[in-house]
Amino acid sequence: MVYSYFPGCTLKNKASDLDLYARKSAEVLGITMEEIEEWQCCGGVYPLGANETAPKLASVRALVAAKEKGQDLLTLCSACHHVLKRVNNDMAENENIRTKANNYMQLEVPYAGETKVVHYLEMLRDVVGFDQLKAKVVNPLKGTKIAAYYGCLLLRPSKVLGFDNPENPKIMEDFIKAIGAEPVIYPYRNECCGGYMAMENKELAKKKSSTVLQSAKENGAECVITACPLCMYNLKVNGGVDDLPVYYFTELLAQALGVK
């Protein structure tokens, strides 16, 4: 399977591990990730505003690039995935935004949300299959108790993201089982880490992140995995639990597949 791949800015510097191990693992799994040429920032949080169309254009360009190649658009960063998926939904559902964006873009064929945006975890679940993944694991992480941290961006709004049950998700737990480890279910796995509040109200971000990590630790976790660079930042910097390492899920995937 060949995908158009949108890494996003953070994966090119701070979160390069998330990107690197995803690429290495994909090779083993027979997945080709073709990075979109000259991609631009997804737009961060700005495309989520309903009133302005211009901030959405960067995302629309990535979506159109995938459409032109006839490929699904693969994402890794939770925030990029969230933004691309929601902009795509706007292009499909909101006539006003679609018209304005297409007026800006001046495409030969107007874009109307045709591209399918797929998160790496969804690809593992739906295309590779967790059973197949399990079969390819060479270093099973036997006995390791791993807490999956979902955060907000992958799950909500659930009608648009369609990722998993937002209140009781299981895709990351199934992933953990597939790489041979033991998932830890804890109540705060789908709560917010504090997000960008880390800039404005550090105390609040500390409170949110530490609640997550403490809850994971109390329930017996030995490490935490995430798919989001911002969650990673908050958990590490504001989480306040030093003896609980946080990894990108792709790092453990690469380890299990023997390509780390």
Place this chain on the structure above:
Amino acid sequence: MQRIGVFVCWCGSNIAATVDVQQVADELAKEPGVVYSTNYQYMCSQSGQQMIQEAIKEHHLTGIVICSCSPRMHEATFRKTAAAAGLNSYMVEIANIREQCSWIHKNKEEATEKAIILGRAAIAKVHLNAPLTAGESPVVKRALVIGGGIAGIQTALDIADAGFEVDIVEKKPTIGGKMAQIDKTFPTLDCAACILTPKMVDVAQNEKIHIYSYSEVESVKGFVGNFTATIKKKARYVKEDVCTGCGLCTEKCPMKKVPNEFNQMLDNRTAIYIPFAQAVPKVATIDPNACMMLKNGKCGVCSKVCTAGAIDYTQKDEYIEQQYGAIVVATGFNTIKLDNFDEFAYSQSPDVVTSLEFERLMNAAGPTGGTLLRPSDHTHPHTLVFVQCVGSRDISGCGKPYCSKICCMYTAKHAMLCREKYPDTEVYVFYIDVRTPGKNFDEFYRRAVEEYGVHYIKGMVGKVAPKDGKLMVQASDLLANDQLLIEADMVVLATAIEPDESARSIATMLTASMDTNDFFTEAHPKLRPVESPTAGIFLSGVCQGPKDIPETVSQASAAAAKVIGLLVKDKLTCNPCVAESNELMCNGCSACEKVCPYGAITYSDKEFRTPYRTTIMRRVASVNPAVCQGCGACTVACPSGAMDLKGFSTRQIMAEVDAICK
């Protein structure tokens, strides 16, 4: 040529505000055959009806067209009006210019044009109308009540009181329904069992009432006054007439780990069981999914200990056919499944319970003997959080869009009882709105807040997280604009209610209509609230919409009154708009017989003369007018056009279409 009168109603401003009624009357006066045309403010009022009657006499009208509301609303009214003036009732046509015109359009010019067109169609039809005379059919003096909760019980008692036979069909082993599970009732706090169980005994002792417990209605045929129902008496493996209800078998049964439905699965029962001590009928039932004897033939303890010899492992389902004049639906409700509400940790912690489970935990006959204990560790809870509107008023698609109506009051009751019995508890109630209309209801809620010190907080709970045996309740206080984190021992969810899962199949069986939430629809939301639009089907209790006990009982009695009104009649006037087969065109193909839902069509061989002075035998259809309900399915199915519906003939319908397309 007919002499037609046209009467255009304003319906106050309902029609007149959007339709120029004067113009409609003027335009329709120009139609061929129309000899009189007028408009009036309220055509259905006494003076309006008088106006119609005078016009019929004065202008020797042979047909009338009323341009007004839907025929479902007032067709019967205007038919009576015409009959009183000596005009055949079936020479009246209604043009619906309210629901199908004025209410749905804004532009007066266009709406007026449409009203004229609808009037023209009705005039075209009335030209072809012929006087019809209704026949009569007998009424079976027996009623069927589906469901044996408080609604079914009250309806049955009232019908029996008037001297008619009633059968209650209840799918559970006992009657009593949800009310039997409830601890105390608001706003008087009297014990539910103390007011319900005497009624259950009354039902059991009433000679006119027969209870089919552990039974289901399998099929229903026929029509108002003459239904035939097949009742499936499920095998309970205990002879009902022999069992004395002593309960010895339930003590000795070795299968003791079957979840107890009556206690909302909070404890266990045995495989042979009597749901509760006051069950009616007080007869044991064997659960075939749990009984070792029925599953693999090893055990037989109950049969050995039963001194009455009531156990019969070979019992089979039994089918009983019975005739009824009327059917009352009283199928009740259930609480919704909480699969879509994982944020409240219902599936993760046994200390998160639904309100119905809480009733059992507070009930003296419940699993804890009436002492409030946490299900997880049987300790006394000190902090309780009640969450209202769990799945009610939910437009996200996870729950139900409607208000379940009863939760505000029972939550106030629970909170008050907690504080009264256990003054050391802190009780919080999270609400969107507190809705307590009803006699003495708001006073009751105020008492919970002011006298009992229950903390009412406007806001929703976002998350319940189990932590170290406690429940961390994360919520918002909208009035204080504050985020709260409460360390609770128990969380009680006021779970939305929905119609019983059997409701849809029963509605299909009875051809009774339902709304999008599977509540039964009433014939008119204000004026005929206890009747289904299907003749002879009546509605009692929550199957029609959320209700508390007093409302349910009122509706149950109202439904009974309607049933009694039907059953006292010896004969019912039939609908004369029935199908008729033109034997000369019929080729005997049986297409109509196959689609007829009432079994009204039969075939016979008849002798016909041919053009060659010989005769031939041909198989032709004939319709039994007493059984035909005029649904028209056969007229559509007939390939040769031999079937026609009186009052709605193909010619009449085509004339209407032509008039609209003119």
